[in-house]
Amino acid sequence: MRTPRALGSAAAATLVFCAGIGLAHADTTTAALPETMAMLKHAISIPTVEGEHQVPVLAAYLADKLKAAGIPAGDVEIIPVGETAALVARYRGTGEGKPILLSGHMDVVAAKRQDWTRDPFTLIEENGYLYGRGTADMKTAVVVLVETLIRLKREGFKPRHDLILLLSGDEETAMASTRELAKRYHDAEFLLNADAGGGTLNPDTGKPALYQIQAAEKTYADFRIALTSPGGHSSEPTADNAIYRLARIIDRVASYQFPPQSNEITRASLRALGAHTPGPLGAAMTQFAAHPDDATAAATLSADPAYVGQIRTTCVATMLNGGHALNALPQSASVNVNCRIFPGTPVDSVRDTLVKVIDDQSASVTVLQPPPVASPASPLRQDVIAAVTDAVHARYPGVDVVPGMSAGASDSMYFRNAGVPSYGIDAAFTKPDDTFAHGLNEKLPASEVAAGLEFWHRVLVQLAE
Missing domain, CATH: 3.40.630.10 (Zn peptidases)
Known part of the structure; x- marks a missing residue:
């Protein structure tokens, strides 16, 4: 790293x-x-x-x-x-x-x-x-x-x-x-x-x-979200398409934000960075360091890829796998979701949140090996x-x-x-x-x-x- x-x-x-x-x-x-x-x-x-x-x-x-x-x-x-x-x-x-x-x-x-x-x-x-x-x-x-x-x-x-x-x-x-x-x-x-x-x-x-x-540092964890379906001939499409269902799940994961979090280390860091960062971003750093419950400051920081990870657990899709033939309906589809988990947050709680967010009981959510290390x-x-x-x-x-x-x-x-x-x-x-x-x-x-x-x-x- x-x-x-x-x-x-x-x-x-x-x-x-x-x-x-x-x-x-x-x-x-x-x-x-x-x-x-x-x-x-x-x-x-x-x-x-x-x-x-x-x-x-x-x-x-x-x-x-x-x-x-x-x-x-x-x-x-x-x-x-x-x-x-x-x-x-x-x-x-x-x-x-x-x-x-x-x-x-x-x-x-x-x-x-x-x-x-x-x-x-x-x-x-x-x-x-x-x-x-x-x-x-x-x-x-x-x-x-x-x-x-x-x-x-x-x-x-x-x-x-x-x-x-x-x-x-x-x-x-x-x-x-x-x-x-x-x-x-x-x-x-x-x-x-x-x-x-x-x-x-x-x-x-x-x-x-x-x-x-x-x-x-944040805890690293990979989750595999997988779906299956009967498949069939591509000339006879059905509503039960594993790739389509997975696409909807990915959209839900992309739209979700974990709640803001902080500790003495991140607050001290943002306080110091805010003093050297001009404009709205610097003001948001200073404000969040003083008031971590400020939703506006959290939103400004979360809009910047360099700082969203400083105030939230983040989960993002990184790899896709689906289908088995060009002319067949997919029998399976999966996505890897990589999470960087805020210190002190249990890995199981992040998995439980993903299960709620994807809202599809037919999907399996598995923590990949090696096991995440707190x-x-x-x-x-x-x-x-x-x-x-x-x-x-x-x-x-x-x-x-x-x-x-x-x-x-x-x-x-x-x-x-x-x-x-x-x-x-x-x-x-x-x-x-x-x-x-x-x-x-x-x-x-x-x-x-x-x-x-x-x-x-x-x-x-x-x-x-």
């Missing part, structure tokens, strides 16, 4: 890590980061998409880098999971506190060369951006995490907490490797996820607007907020740092479900809808590599020492 980000240049006083050299002042160009960029170039070149069996290849490459930097081989493990794999690396501390988990994923969404302007699996730097599948979601962040552990090792850093890097291999699909990691590593202080949260820049001015710490909001830990705020303000002094909720799903949900407080803290600042994660010509501002290295070093030193 990758939520919208924003682009920006590091402040003049920002310190960045130059591989093999240490710290340098004010240089945020990728040319100052030869080791990091070589690693990122290689990572992008490995097509870690579902079915290509390439995630273990990337895992082995990253494992070798960590071991070469001095992480003991016994503290680096590749866990095979089907055709994919997870990578675990433990940076040992003094053992005075529970481990701090660092989360990311090595897999990427598929990309077809013929659809892209550039080769999606070749890292290209152009006009201040890095192009390639995984630049935004999320091989850049994975490389930054690996490089940060390497830097800490070179510096001889001895934290109180072990730092355990957990890189999953199928976050974009089945999340089987994530489930395995959560089973093994749930006795932890908290988890920091580089695949969520992050900074937003004003799309008009390019100035930093705010930074969000992801402290909650993802309760994480408590707002002051130590995490303070460390992230310090790192953000080192680059952009005074920028608001607020909690936020992801409308999508990330690896954090399995750890939250296992009782591990989890926080999305992607280092990047980007403009909304500027990265094209999951889409064509994915890109990331080149400035975010150096900024990410400094951000993660500051955060980990402060939280783990």
Whole structure:
């Protein structure tokens, strides 16, 4: 998963890590980061998409880098999971506190060369951006995490907490490797996820607007609504047509809106966003944050695809299947309805609502496997907020740092479900809808590599020492 980000240049006083050299002042160009960029170039070149069996290849490459930097081989493990794999690396501390988990994923969404302007699996730097599948979601962040552990090792850093890097291999699909990691590593202080949260820049001015710490995410669930009918010859149409009945059901689902909901995280996020968003949308954010029962404000937010998921459970048709022959009446028809469920709302209650909305007793409504995972909001830990705020303000002094909720799903949900407080803290600042994660010509501002290295070093030193 990758939520919208924003682009920006590091402040003049920002310190960045130059591989093999240490710290340098004010240089945020990728040319100052030869080791990091070589690693990122290689990572992008490995097509870690579902079915290509390439995630273990990337895992082995990253494992070798960590071991070469001095992480003991016994503290680096590749866990095979089907055709994919997870990578675990433990940076040992003094053992005075529970481990701090660092989360990311090595897999990427598929990309077809013929659809892209550039080769999606070749890292290209152009006009201040890095192009390639995984630049935004999320091989850049994975490389930054690996490089940060390497830097800490070179510096001889001895934290109180072990730092355990957990890189999953199928976050974009089945999340089987994530489930395995959560089973093994749930006795932890908290988890920091580089695949969520992050900074937003004003799309008009390019100035930093705010930074969000992801402290909650919605529950992901797929429901299959299916119908059957006797079928027959297409030259003798009947009223009992499974496709027609399904079409009416889809219309009912499309017309229904779940009631508005909020919690302290979403209200704080909307309050901060409202201060930086002009016009009726910003006013609605401010009003809803203060008065979540305001129907007019809720309607304005719900009309915007970027914000409807912040205030409601959403369900949308995503796939259709129907009929068995071109010249026969359909004997079956089905639709997949994908729901993103507001934290604290039971999955069964959403299913019950869908049953009422479709209003057709002949339809079956089934929750698809794997079973949905409830993802309760994480408590707002002051130590995490303070460390992230310090790192953000080192680059952009005074920028608001607020909690936020992801409308999508990330690896954090399995750890939250296992009782591990989890926080999305992607280092990047980007403009909304500027990265094209999951889409064509994915890109990331080149400035975010150096900024990410400094951000993660500051955060980990402060939280783990």
